[in-house]
Amino acid sequence: MGRDDNTVVNKNKTGVFIDSNFCKGCELCIHFCPENAIKIEENTYNAMGLHPVKWKGECSLCGICFSVCPDNAIEIKNESE
Numbered sequence: 001m002g003r004d005d006n007t008v009v010n011k012n013k014t015g016v017f018i019d020s021n022f023c024k025g026c027e028l029c030i031h032f033c034p035e036n037a038i039k040i041e042e043n044t045y046n047a048m049g050l051h052p053v054k055w056k057g058e059c060s061l062c063g064i065c066f067s068v069c070p071d072n073a074i075e076i077k078n079e080s081e
């Protein structure tokens with residue numbers, strides 16, 4: 001709630017939500033994602049003037065990206081659980 005999501009949202013509100021204004025573009029989540037499901041937004045700048053990352057819209061919701069993000073920019077929602 002209230003997060004500045006730059007992600008694809010499906011009807012079930014299930015997915016990886018990345019707050020672009022918290023993201024400093026360190027790419028840790030990209031490197032640790034086993035499914036190559038996150039990409040850097042090279043043409044986008046956030047409030048800090050940095051390139052944020054974006055979820056591609058589909059993955060297993062394993063939660064690794066959430067665990068490794070040092071800036072608490074990632075939220076995983078899985079309403080089927």
Ligand code: SF4
Pocket residue numbers: 016032033034035036037038055058059060061062063064065066076
């Ligand atoms: S939840 Fe897992 S598979 Fe999905 S983007 Fe994050 S690290 Fe990748």
Ligand code: SF4
Pocket residue numbers: 018022023024025026027028029030052053068069070071072073074
């Ligand atoms: S780990 Fe966090 S701060 Fe780093 S690129 Fe991913 S979402 Fe952004």
